[in-house]
Amino acid sequence: MIIKVPKGTQDILPQDIPQWNYVENSIKEVLKKYGYQEIRTPLFEHTELFVRGIGASTDLVTKEMFTFLDRKGRSLTLRPEGTAPVLRAYLENKMNRISPVVKLFYLGPMFRREKPQAGRFRQFHQFGMEVIGAASPEADAEVIIASMEVYRELGLKNLKVLINSVGCKDCRPRYIQKLKEFIKDKLEVLCSECKERYHKNPLRILDCKRESCQKIIRETPVITEYLCLDCQQHFKEVRSYLEALGVGYLLEPHLVRGLDYYTKTAFEIISGELGAQNAIGGGGRYDGLAEELGGDPTPAVGFAGGIERIILAMNQQNIKWPEARDLKVFIAIPTQEKDHKLRAFKLLQEVRKAGLSTDIDYSSKSLKAQMRLAHKLGVKYTVIMGEEELLKDSVILRNMQTKEQKEIRINSLVKELTSNK
Numbered sequence: 001m002i003i004k005v006p007k008g009t010q011d012i013l014p015q016d017i018p019q020w021n022y023v024e025n026s027i028k029e030v031l032k033k034y035g036y037q038e039i040r041t042p043l044f045e046h047t048e049l050f051v052r053g054i055g056a057s058t059d060l061v062t063k064e065m066f067t068f069l070d071r072k073g074r075s076l077t078l079r080p081e082g083t084a085p086v087l088r089a090y091l092e093n094k095m096n097r098i099s100p101v102v103k104l105f106y107l108g109p110m111f112r113r114e115k116p117q118a119g120r121f122r123q124f125h126q127f128g129m130e131v132i133g134a135a136s137p138e139a140d141a142e143v144i145i146a147s148m149e150v151y152r153e154l155g156l157k158n159l160k161v162l163i164n165s166v167g168c169k170d171c172r173p174r175y176i177q178k179l180k181e182f183i184k185d186k187l188e189v190l191c192s193e194c195k196e197r198y199h200k201n202p203l204r205i206l207d208c209k210r211e212s213c214q215k216i217i218r219e220t221p222v223i224t225e226y227l228c229l230d231c232q233q234h235f236k237e238v239r240s241y242l243e244a245l246g247v248g249y250l251l252e253p254h255l256v257r258g259l260d261y262y263t264k265t266a267f268e269i270i271s272g273e274l275g276a277q278n279a280i281g282g283g284g285r286y287d288g289l290a291e292e293l294g295g296d297p298t299p300a301v302g303f304a305g306g307i308e309r310i311i312l313a314m315n316q317q318n319i320k321w322p323e324a325r326d327l328k329v330f331i332a333i334p335t336q337e338k339d340h341k342l343r344a345f346k347l348l349q350e351v352r353k354a355g356l357s358t359d360i361d362y363s364s365k366s367l368k369a370q371m372r373l374a375h376k377l378g379v380k381y382t383v384i385m386g387e388e389e390l391l392k393d394s395v396i397l398r399n400m401q402t403k404e405q406k407e408i409r410i411n412s413l414v415k416e417l418t419s420n421k
């Protein structure tokens, strides 16, 4: 029996790579335009980083992390998200010395032990951006606008921003008190997990997707009515910046997001037809995270979105992908004679050197089979190295679209091909 990929993981096969490259390149282009610089952090970190950063009682930390001991018994965890590692790198490398506000983006695999289901993987890919060192509401607005542009640039339709404020360490406790009072006599109806959350981390009840819990969640008091003046003002200004740029948003007062580190702004971006609205990414402000990780107080705001979700949404919305494979030239040889193959091999390199993606068939098939392959590969030109022509130092150049072919001297082939790119 052959060995298969671990549960919840997948291969990204050559035929899918052009889509991935297209999405990743497009994300990078947009974020560079907004002044973000790429950062790459390790795939695993000390477990403590996530326990302290994300919150010890979140689902992510209690149930979904891939944690293991190294040979010296130290606990390590495959990164389940990108913000805590980026902030760790920022603090460790004292990046605040470079400039007061640092804008970073990342792109890569994350790991969560989720129940495998359609579109959810245990190794999945995220891109994200972080503005570190900025307390101003413009930074929140910019992150929302930049993430919207990422999706818009890829052609995703019906984009909407859901926005909320989750308060700060001064005003949130008051809200949590109200929330507990409200839920207290309804505790019996909540799912067993929410019963536990009620004691450990009541705000997380608002994340529960179970319909029985949702019914109660919809009735709970909303956090925006309990915000302190500073949080109120901040939330108002974020919205005014969005309004100034004509970015539509919906207030979603029960949106809290699954991680403990959010403060003030929390938002999600959804794309798709009404009725099938799915969050394709989300983010928010996390002013307390740097201190939680042992650094100086550092305000920050960020966003993260899944690459698999983007590809799924683009396919659902029938968005046209770029050419799957961009091979320009194919070299076909009618004989398998050694000297003949050598000449073809040399010519192959010459055409490649001229900057044209070129390939040849190594499986020694008939000329007819090679022509079929060239057609299947979708190349623009096929160079046929016929025996007769070779004697005259010529080849046949066939335009695969017009089906025209002509004899051409080998030493003018590259010139001909590059002039007709």
Ligand SMILES: [Zn+2]
Residues within 6 Å of the ligand: 167, 168, 169, 170, 171, 172, 227, 228, 229, 230, 231, 232
């Ligand atoms: Zn507050």
Ligand SMILES: [Zn+2]
Residues within 6 Å of the ligand: 190, 191, 192, 193, 194, 208, 209, 210, 213
């Ligand atoms: Zn529940």
